[in-house]
Amino acid sequence: MTWADIWPLLGEGLWETVYMVGISAAITALGGLLIGVLLVLTERGGLLSAPPVNAVLGLIVNVGRSLPFIILLVAVIPFTRAVVGTTIGTDAAIVPLTIGAIPFFARIVETAIREVPRDVVDAAVAAGASRWQIVHKVLLREARPGLAAGLTITIIALVGYSAMAGTVGGGGLGDLAIRYGYQRFETEMMIATVVVLVLFVQAVQSVGDLVVRRLSHR
Known part of the structure; x- marks a missing residue:
């Protein structure tokens, strides 16, 4: 295989990876944010104190995080087929990607929100802020750098x-x-794939670091 053959395949593969990761990340951000916030709000003494709900959410998150992704890929095959009608291709891969990432991000969200100083929340409560205002304008706003890094x-x-x-x-x-x-033992393709993946990850990390720095300065 020549480099003339490799470049088009790499371009297609990179696009498919960006597509899978982009869609999965968007859904994960919404789902993980919701679950992470609920984990904080429903804990004992929280703004929506509901220990039974918190225990169920915590169990779901822990189970989701404990499954190796390669096992999760196989375990959710029936669900994937029911959702997208197939178990092969980028659309099918988005389902297990999202299921695997939401619990991971939910714990990060929970940790980031817990790092918000308690006195800031108490001040908002004393000022008569509603629960929604406390979540939206205090907890999430103060936790933005941590959320972006997560x-x-x-x-x-x-x-x-x-x-x-x-x-x-x-x-x-x-x-x-x-x-x-x-x-097929195409060493050039393996090397090229690894290089592209490394560059992709470096680009994501650089953009993420830039966002975190800007949010931290506000």
Whole structure:
């Protein structure tokens, strides 16, 4: 295989990876944010104190985080088929990617919100702020740098997950590495795939660091 053959395949694989990671990250950001906030609000003594609900949410998150992604890929095959009608391709890979990442990001959200100084929340309560105002204008606003850093970590984790999805025909750069680099012993393709993945992760990390710095200065 020549480099003239490799470049088009790399471009297609990179686009598929960006597509999978982008859609998964967007859904994960919403789902993880909601669950993470609820974990804080429903804890004992929280703004929406509901220990039974908190225990159920915590159990779901812990189970989701404890499953290795390669096992999760196989375990959710029936659900994936029910949602997108197939278990192969980038659209199918988005389902397990999202299911695997939401619990991961939810814990990061929970940790970031817990780092908001308690006296800031108490001041908002004393000023008569509603629960929604406290969540939106105090907790989430103060936790923005941590949330941005956590989302960056999650996106990078999704890149790694997407590469593993290539083992079951999920498409993307991982699929290229498996089909050409491993099964056909195309060393050039394997090296090129690794380099592109490293550059992609570096780009994501750089953008994430920039966002965190800007949010921290406000």
